[in-house]
Amino acid sequence: MAWLLMQEISQGNREPHVLQAFRGLEGDLGYGMLLSRYAPDMNHVTAAQYQAAMRGAIPQVAPVFWSFRIMVGCGSLLLLVMLIALVQTLRGKIDQHRWVLKMALWSLPLPWIAIEAGWFMTEFGRQPWAIQDILPTYSAHSALTTGQLAFSLIMIVGLYTLFLIAEVYLMQKYARLGPSAMQSEQPTQQQG
Structure with missing residues (x-):
């Protein structure tokens, strides 16, 4: 019922009795959204669609x-x-x-x-x-296309691959130089 009232409000019906009825049922809206996955027509929901929605809600x-x-x-x-x-x-x-x-x-x-x-x-x-x-979760997906998602993933993997290459290079460089490369030179004191 909350799902149907929300649809009615989103189509422009702002009558006080509709808004009041929605406020009374808005706590159940998420469950209506769960049911909408299994029942394309929320005005005519079958028992099998209710059962499918209930099974889908069990993790x-x-x-x-x-x-x-x-x-x-x-x-x-x-x-x-x-x-x-x-x-x-x-x-x-x-x-x-x-x-x-x-x-x-x-x-x-x-x-x-x-x-x-x-x-x-x-x-x-x-x-x-x-x-x-x-x-x-099925309603919370992004509006990105597959191509946009692939592009962003490739860019992130590419950037982190560059970071990995730089890290390995620096680790090998300083490992070959040994521990003495990490120490700064001590100034010598003049004797006089």
Whole structure:
């Protein structure tokens, strides 16, 4: 009903009884928008269309369940690696245990995996809503064309590729020069 009243208002009907009826039902507008995906004619909604809308409003649990566990698992592994490295550093033996250094090296991607898993959990977990109970995700899409989206994506990937090339170049340059390249020269004092 809220969806139909909103359509009536958007077509120019601003009569007080229509506006008052909409204000009373506007909390249900998001659910009407969910139903509009399955029922093109909101004046004649079938029971099957209601059922489809209700099934579409139930989020899938498994992707959220596993992405949360991946996020927490990566964080726990990072904490474990940090504690092992800290203990070996405090003992003064970190350079004698190459496995600790290798473990630290191999754990470098874990923060990014945790971030992506957390992002996925957040975005997937709020389905089917972009704004809870107000705006369904299928109605919240951008008006960009495929070409515009592809162009912006290519530009971003290109820019970050240039950043990556510059970063790798600078890292290799300073790694070859060694630690002494990072120190500035100390002024010599004249003896007199």
